[in-house]
Amino acid sequence: MLRTPAGRRRLDILEWLKDPVTHFPDQGQADPVEDGVTADAVAAKLGLPLEAAETHLELLVNIGLLRTKRIGRSVHYRRDEMRIAEVARMFEKGW
Numbered sequence: 001m002l003r004t005p006a007g008r009r010r011l012d013i014l015e016w017l018k019d020p021v022t023h024f025p026d027q028g029q030a031d032p033v034e035d036g037v038t039a040d041a042v043a044a045k046l047g048l049p050l051e052a053a054e055t056h057l058e059l060l061v062n063i064g065l066l067r068t069k070r071i072g073r074s075v076h077y078r079r080d081e082m083r084i085a086e087v088a089r090m091f092e093k094g095w
Helices: 005-018 039-046 050-062 081-092
Strands: 066-071 074-079
Touching: 005 039, 005 050, 005 074, 039 050, 039 074, 050 066, 050 074
Parallel strands: none
Antiparallel strands: 066 074
C-alpha cells in the first residue's frame, strides 16, 4: 500500500501531518495540531482533486493511521501517533 506511487502520496500526507502548522494554511477556528486539517487543504497540497485526496485520507483512516474530527461541516484529519508507533514496531519485528 505504501510502496506504490499512490503510497508515496500517503506517506507525504502522514509526513505533513506531523507538523501541520508548517505544511498547511491556517484552518480558521480549528487548531491544526489538535483538530487536524481538512481534506480540501490536503487536496490543495497534493495538487489533486478533492475526491482523490479523500480516497487517500479514508484509506489511512480505515487502517487506523489517521483520526477524524468533525468541526461544523468539515472533517479534519490528524495522525494517530499511537497506531503509527504500533505499525512501526510491527515492521521492525519483520512483520
